[in-house]
Amino acid sequence: MSDQAGWGIRGQNVCLRAICRDDLESLRRFVNDPEVMQYSNVFQPINDYQQEKWFEQISSATDSVWFAIDDVRREEPQLIGTCCLVGIDWVGRAAELRIRIGDREAWGQRLGSEACHHLITYGFQDLNLERIWLRVFASNARAIRMYEGLGFQVEGRLRRTITIKGVAEDLILMGLLRMEWESGAAGEGRP
Ligand SMILES: CC(C)(COP(=O)(O)OP(=O)(O)OC[C@H]1O[C@@H](n2cnc3c(N)ncnc32)[C@H](O)[C@@H]1OP(=O)(O)O)[C@@H](O)C(=O)NCCC(=O)NCCS
DSSP: OOTTTTOSEEOSSEEEEOOOGGGHHHHHHHHTOHHHHTTTSSOOOOOHHHHHHHHHHHHHOSSOEEEEEEEOSSSSOEEEEEEEEEEEETTTTEEEEEEEEOOGGGTTSSHHHHHHHHHHHIIIIISOOSEEEEEEETTOHHHHHHHHHTTOEEEEEEEEEEEETTEEEEEEEEEEEHHHHHTTTTGGGOO
8 A cells, every 4th residue: 555545535435646656566466457457458468667667657647647546445545446537638628537446346336436426526627627538348337337327428339449358349438528517417426
């Protein structure tokens, strides 16, 4: 656990905070788990050098904001994954949301919904975004259900975009507008 655990956007069950060097080993364990990665890309294990390069890249990027997600329900906060807004268009005021809970034991406990809720609020309120969008595989029922609960609407479908474990996957594009979020249309998924 990082020294900075607990610092950041503190919610009831999760805290979004800066990713620190101390987190890298756990994060590498997450991305080297094929069961976790099947929801994002073709599996390709990474080594400590690649992880370090990634850390340098996200630490200096000006078009993305990354967070570690800590489960703060226990006395000792525990790192369970990451979420981010990437490809931030500061003029067009749009960004892509991504989330990965790498600790499989934490799945299905509404921690992803809560983390996204805080990230979306940060995107609209602090970054002054107008639109947040995302990509999700059509087979990822849990993620789609979560995004719908948060108010995201399906905006498109890219057919057979990637092949994971021999199965051609469609990619669903979803989007959430600031006005929808503010009007409470996105209320269902809020913690
Ligand atoms: C997708 C992910 C972020 C969801 O977070 P989570 O904490 O596991 O999900 P939640 O507990 O918040 O559940 C979200 C919704 O999905 C539902 N759900 C849970 N498991 C489900 C399943 N196997 N199938 C369908 N729906 C499911 C929940 O009931 C909940 O819906 P509800 O609010 O209407 O009850 C997380 O599981 C994860 O990171 N998975 C691996 C990587 C990934 O898929 N990332 C997203 C890529 S786009």
